[in-house]
Amino acid sequence: xxxxxxxxxxxxxxxxxxxxITAVLASLGVILCSSPIYCALYLISHMICLALLFLLCxxxxxxxxxxxxxxxxxxxxxxxxxxxxxxxxxxxENSLERSIAFGLIFILLGELYLSATVGPTKQIxxxxxxxxxxxxxxxxxxxxxxxxxxxxxxxAVLLVAAVxxxxxxxxxxxxxxxx
Amino acid sequence: xxxxxxxxFLNELWDFTVQSLTDNVPLIVGSVKAVVIxxxxxxxxxxxxxxERRLMGRFQVRLGPNRxxxxxxxxxxxxxxxxxxxxxxxxSSADKFLFHLAPAVVVxxxxxxxxxxxxxxxFEVFGQRIELWGANVNSGILFVFAISGMGxxxxxxxxxxxxxxxxxxxxxxxxxxxxxxxxxxGLSALSVIILTGSLNLVDMVEAQETLPFILIQPxxxxxxxxxxxxxxxxxxxxxxxxxxxxxxGFHTEYTGMKFAMFFMGEYINxxxxxxxxxxxxxxxxxxxxxxxWPIVAFSGKVLFLLCVFIWLRSxxxxxxxxxxxxxxxKILLPLCLLNLxxxxxxxxx
Numbered sequence: 001x002x003x004x005x006x007x008x009x010x011x012x013x014x015x016x017x018x019x020x021i022t023a024v025l026a027s028l029g030v031i032l033c034s035s036p037i038y039c040a041l042y043l044i045s046h047m048i049c050l051a052l053l054f055l056l057c058x059x060x061x062x063x064x065x066x067x068x069x070x071x072x073x074x075x076x077x078x079x080x081x082x083x084x085x086x087x088x089x090x091x092x093e094n095s096l097e098r099s100i101a102f103g104l105i106f107i108l109l110g111e112l113y114l115s116a117t118v119g120p121t122k123q124i125x126x127x128x129x130x131x132x133x134x135x136x137x138x139x140x141x142x143x144x145x146x147x148x149x150x151x152x153x154x155x156a157v158l159l160v161a162a163v164x165x166x167x168x169x170x171x172x173x174x175x176x177x178x179x
Numbered sequence: 180x181x182x183x184x185x186x187x188f189l190n191e192l193w194d195f196t197v198q199s200l201t202d203n204v205p206l207i208v209g210s211v212k213a214v215v216i217x218x219x220x221x222x223x224x225x226x227x228x229x230x231e232r233r234l235m236g237r238f239q240v241r242l243g244p245n246r247x248x249x250x251x252x253x254x255x256x257x258x259x260x261x262x263x264x265x266x267x268x269x270x271s272s273a274d275k276f277l278f279h280l281a282p283a284v285v286v287x288x289x290x291x292x293x294x295x296x297x298x299x300x301x302f303e304v305f306g307q308r309i310e311l312w313g314a315n316v317n318s319g320i321l322f323v324f325a326i327s328g329m330g331x332x333x334x335x336x337x338x339x340x341x342x343x344x345x346x347x348x349x350x351x352x353x354x355x356x357x358x359x360x361x362x363x364x365g366l367s368a369l370s371v372i373i374l375t376g377s378l379n380l381v382d383m384v385e386a387q388e389t390l391p392f393i394l395i396q397p398x399x400x401x402x403x404x405x406x407x408x409x410x411x412x413x414x415x416x417x418x419x420x421x422x423x424x425x426x427x428g429f430h431t432e433y434t435g436m437k438f439a440m441f442f443m444g445e446y447i448n449x450x451x452x453x454x455x456x457x458x459x460x461x462x463x464x465x466x467x468x469x470x471x472w473p474i475v476a477f478s479g480k481v482l483f484l485l486c487v488f489i490w491l492r493s494x495x496x497x498x499x500x501x502x503x504x505x506x507x508x509k510i511l512l513p514l515c516l517l518n519l520x521x522x523x524x525x526x527x528x
Contacts, residue, residue: 037277037339044332061378064321072328076354079335083351135317136378 016056023049040078047071061136209314213294220293224446225255231489238493265435270342273432277340282437285333285444292326293447295319296454297381299464299474311474312381319380320368323455324361327410331357333444334412334429341432349428352418352500356409359507360416363406366515367399370522371459384463391462398518400460402511407452409507412445413488415495418503453484 026049029042047070054063143151200207229244229252236243247253269278299311316322331354338350372378374395375386386392393400409416430441457463457480464473471479498506 037274041277060316061318061321064316064318064325067325068321068328072325072331073358076328076331076335076358079332079339080351080354083335083339083347136321 012056016053019049019052019056023053036082037079040075040082043078044071044075047075061139212312216293217290220290220447220450221443223450224443225259227446227449227485228258228442229255230485231492234486234489235493238490259439262436262439267435267437268432270432272342274340274342277336278432279437281333281337281340282433282440282444283333284336285330286440286447288326288330288333289444289447289451292323292330292451293454295322295380296451296458297384297463298454298477299472315379315381318378320372320378320383320455320459323451324365324368327448327451328357328361330444330448333441337433337441338429341429343432345427345431346429349431353412353429356412356416356418356503356507359504360406360409360511363402363507363511363515364410366512366519367403367406368459370396370399370519373519373522373526380458384458384465387462388465391460391465391467393460393462396460396518396522398514399522400456402515402518403459404456405511406507407456408488408491409503411448411452411488413449414492415498416503417497418500449485449488450481453481453488456484457481 023046026042026046030039030046033039033042047066051063051066051071054060054066232254233243233251244251244254247257269275295312295314295316297310297312297315301310334353334357335350338346338348338353341347371383371392374392375383377383377386412418430438433441454477457477461480461484464477466473466476469476
């Protein structure tokens with residue numbers, strides 16, 4: 001009468017579907033909401049939903065890093081800027097850009113439909129150690145063995161960007177007088 | 180005939196219930212643990228308020244609350260009742276939704292962060308292995324940092340939604356301060372991660388079975404504790420709520436229970452931070468030869484650290500805001516990096 005496996009699958013699917021739909025709705029809120037603060041909050045909730053989706057795929061480390069970096073560090077700066085500049089509501093008006101944007105949405109929906117008709121999704125094949133899957137160790141081993149050059153280059157670029165920001169921020173103003 | 184199908188249906192339903200219960204024992208145990216931890220951590224708050232007021236009284240050579248009940252034990256109860264029955268004032272210029280959301284975010288993140296804190300070695304009851312933690316997340320320490328990072332939003336949103344300059348300044352200060360000190364916090368925890376080679380809090384405690392890390396990493400301990408005090412917005416780093424200049428900062432406009440929720444969040448964060456320091460540096464539930472239960476050893480260390488938090492508050496004056504940022508970025512952070520460099524070099528050698 002009841003099959004446990006299907007019940008479990010059903011709950012899992014429901015959770016995935018709920019999180020996914022919430023993510024889509026939140027991202028719609030980002031572009032449709034007129035108040036910048038609420039836009040930022042929608043973006044945060046979208047990122048948390050993405051982290052939950054990572055978690056549902058057992059990618060624990062990735063989920064936590066997603067929350068720390070994007071939902072935590074990046075978005076707090078967004079809110080910071082909104083608070084400093086004042087979050088006034090913007091006035092929505094019809095324009096050419098708006099109609100182009102709606103056109104793009106329909107094209108994307110069409111593409112989604114096409115990709116859905118291609119067929120069932122396949123799992124990635126390859127050597128994956130099930131015990132280490134999704135942990136920091138697995139990512140570290142991968143990053144520091146196969147992709148070391150790209151990794152070091154990326155860190156150099158980030159360092160240059162950080163130094164550049166400090167230069168731009170520091171020397172464009174007269175230094176403050178010490179009291 | 181008649182009722183046969185009913186009994187059959189009931190039998191199947193019973194079988195299904197039993198089957199699903201036995202299959203979902205981990206889920207049920209997990210839910211029970213979650214409820215127990217949440218309730219326990221929330222009921223610690225009044226006790227902590229009592230402890231703080233009593234200790235502060237002693238530090239300042241006065242008695243502290245001693246009228247309601249024995250030793251003033253009834254005082255937090257009376258305060259809670261008072262706060263619950265206060266009128267909840269929302270000023271008309273505030274953003275209503277965010278105004279209500281902000282304290283909820285603070286308390287929620289504070290409780291969730293405690294979910295991964297282990298407070299004792301696992302033991303067996305009825306053949307079932309009971310572990311004294313809500314969840315043994317593989318990257319446990321990162322989880323705590325992630326969730327406590329989300330807690331900043333509560334303060335920023337409170338500052339933004341109050342539509343008040345003092346609140347806004349408080350919210351901005353708190354976010355700037357917490358972002359700055361989170362770096363120090365993470366980097367000093369990193370030296371412990373290097374030593375244990377794991378992000379898991381249980382592994383960290385097990386690595387300290389013979390020697391607590393405070394003896395190996397005294398500098399990291401000091402930096403972590405200072406950053407922890409700043410991260411929980413406690414004195415002498417309680418700039419976001421500086422009474423003299425900001426009129427209590429981000430919670431100026433809050434009244435009644437919503438006001439109390441910010442305090443709940445702060446006290447729960449204090450407990451979480453003390454627990455983290457205990458786990459990372461003081462050896463968690465290892466008692467090093469003293470014959471007490473692991474959980475008692477753990478709680479004792481946490482209680483001691485909480486008293487140190489209160490001690491700091493009643494000893495040090497508040498630091499000026501620019502000094503605070505300079506201290507964080509120019510002293511703590513370089514020291515952290517240096518410590519990390521030395522630890523890494525020694526580990527590799």
